[in-house]
Amino acid sequence: MTILFADDEDRDRGWLRNLLEENVKDHPLHEAHDGQEAVEMAIKIKPDLVFLDIKMPNLSGIKAAEQILEKLPSTGVIMLSNFSDEVYVRQLWKIVPPDGAFGYVLKNASNEQVVEACRAVLSGDCWIHPGIARVIQRTQNRATNLTSAEYEALVCISLGMTDHTIAKRLFLTEKAVQSRLKSLYAKLGIPGRGESNETEFNQRCRAVYLANKRGLINQQELDEWEAKLGAKAGA
Amino acid sequence: MTILFADDEDRDRGWLRNLLEENVKDHPLHEAHDGQEAVEMAIKIKPDLVFLDIKMPNLSGIKAAEQILEKLPSTGVIMLSNFSDEVYVRQLWKIVPPDGAFGYVLKNASNEQVVEACRAVLSGDCWIHPGIARVIQRTQNRATNLTSAEYEALVCISLGMTDHTIAKRLFLTEKAVQSRLKSLYAKLGIPGRGESNETEFNQRCRAVYLANKRGLINQQELDEWEAKLGAKAGA
DNA sequence: CAATTGTCCAGGGAAAACCCCAGAGGCGCC
């Protein structure tokens, strides 16, 4: 029962170490300081359980988890996050094997909750922080869950692209782009021009605002997309 | 030399207490758990130094600082923040008396840095975290520093309002709104339609993206504005 | 005082965003 945990913040790492030493005894503990290191160490020591901070330099916790699960699918993974962002839940959902055990705990969790999550995952169960229960629900709700096409469009307008630019980048017609946007607006519940007698919105900006508010996107994610799409454009 | 510190997170509060006990000896320490409590305690015990987390329930650290400085202008204030958001620096700049001592430290600061900031403020100096030096610079640069009119416009489009809606809310003509937006775009360095041969942007959304990226605005701030402006609209 | 800067306002024009309608192909599911 080996445990690996990765976090770039000294303070959080210390907290986690103390916590695990006291409460989950007799497990060898290993520390990593970023995502890259976590992956390398995991492959070497083949831990049963991995704690990963989401926000880490070099390699995000999500991507680290992806690589680790690729090589060692039976590893238990517990994500640590400061935020209840839906983006991450989305991504995690994709990379975790259907029968895999994983946990998602927010950093403001109590010590007991972390221990609980730890025990659950070690015994093959999942543990989801109460604070993101509703987020999980939303990702499984038909009416509000975005398709990947809609999500792509959302990212693009969030970066400030025009319909025309999006069409070029994604190899679509402008009509297709507008079609995606239309259904995106509908799913986010943004009233159209005719509807809703008083409040008038610029749907494009409103969509960005709501998406941010719901944690569908966040600045870090967008910056990565910007780098990706920008590079494609330059070529 | 009394010290008061306020933070809603148990973990951070414990960290701060230990740190101060060990390094800044012989000062009575007082804890508050939110902004409101911090203000009340400050008025009672009249501390020489106050640590305030920016993100707190009931009353934000900024607002708490404002109220404390109103009653006790000679209090030294050190803000603790997770982020290097320009919004907060903007706001802090306004409420701190010109000759007041204050500090701004990010939460990922080392223990030494916190002690250093503490000592500086106690002896009447300011201490600004290295990570936000450039942000401070920008707030004082003519070409990039937004006027309050431009900032208002920025907030409004970030919330997803149309020109027309903004005009109504702010009691302006649409032309005036567009005028504000135009200079906002210019200051953010967003190329217009004709310029910049290839890259085409939807300036409105692009402005929101860049403003978020630079920390001019953030979700929490926007939510507060939304509540404020929404209420005004309902009346 | 003059010069600068920020703000507001105007008209007219081009482009982008959004609206409604409808249809067709692909996909998985019962």
Next chain:
DNA sequence: GGCGCCTCTGGGGTTTTCCCTGGACAATTG
């Protein structure tokens, strides 16, 4: 097979946003 869902497509429209030029006023600054 029939059904629903997602997606792209088309035509033909309205509204909004953005552009340009230009003027007026107040406050600040040299």
